[in-house]
Amino acid sequence: MRGKRSKQYRKLMQQYGMVFGFREPYQVLVDAQTIQDTEHFKMDLLSGLERTLSGKVKPMITQCSIRHLYTLSDLSQPEKDALISTAKTMERRRCNHHTLDEALSTLECLSNVIDPKKSLTNKHRYIVASQDEDVRRFCREVRGVPLVYVKRSVMVMEPMAEGSMGVREDIERSKFSSGLRGRGAGLLGKRKRGEDEGPDVHVRKDKPVTSIPEVDKTAVKKKKAKGPKGPNPLSVKKAKKGERRRSKAR
Ligand SMILES: [Zn+2]
Structure with a gap:
């Protein structure tokens, strides 16, 4: 099962590469809850991401997400410190919401970072690792956003969203008509x-x-x-x- 899934994910990332130009190291926007949950399940976040995406990963965290960790109220200070130190190993993505009195919600922040112009494109080719259903729902509407989340103690990748599938099919069709067809000549x-x-x-x-x-x-x-x-x-x-x-x- 494991091998099957990793093969499936590798194919999926190859498709994201062919269709949307994703290249290693993959930039992965990680939210605060993902850091909490991987810590909770004693998972190594970076190697989990690299295994799931079968490639080198550059994990990134927005200023808002870091603030979410600082303001967690139901954890002890040492627990919080552990999460924050994990977050600090990641590249900081300047969302420029740090001037606000409070951090934006993960959805508000990430939607602004991924698609600031609301053009439904993932211009910077971010992969999103989020435990927030609403964030993932938003991301499915934007074309070409690979989505990762932690389900119990397993990191999973969502299948390609319908909108992205449309783009993929368009590309396949144009390849087909330009003669790159034949057995096994799919993506x-x-x-x-x-x-x-x-x-x-x-x-x-x-x-x-x-x-x-x-x-x-x-x-x-x-x-x-x-x-x-x-x-x-x-x-x-x-x-x-x-x-x-x-x-x-x-
Ligand atoms: Zn932000």
Whole structure:
């Protein structure tokens, strides 16, 4: 289950990368409650984020979120200090709300930081780690905001929101019409094929082929088209490349 989920998240981040240009180190806006909850579950926030997002992360905290930690009333001073020292390891995101008498709510602050012009775009490519339902609801409306939160003691990433999916589909469609199509040529197709090619070349050059290639029929067909008779399938080593890839793709 774990492996499955991390593979799913890796794909998701690849999609955010392709469609919205997310690059490592990922800038993650962390709210005060996330710091509290990860501390509560004795989770390491940074490594949790890096594992979930499968990449290098630059955690950031707004001035308001830091103030939320300072003004927590139901914790002892040492508990508060622990949270604050975690927050201090993060890069401070100047929201410039520090001149106000009181910190803004997480929703008010983060919505202003993520999309100040209310254009529904995530211009700075922030990822948001928030325990606040309203914050995440807001973020789903903005295109291209990866969302992370802590559910019990597990860090989870939300699937891509519908609005963002629309953008993704538009891009896929335009790629499709410009001819970048074919099997496995979706968003992730390119990389996958590249990965497969490496070992393939290797095996072909260094090791003799011992097994009888099952899908060699295609290769035989090709040869047939060119020459009079197809060669003995057992001797067709050159067809190995195409055959191998095809069987892997299945
Ligand atoms: Zn703020």
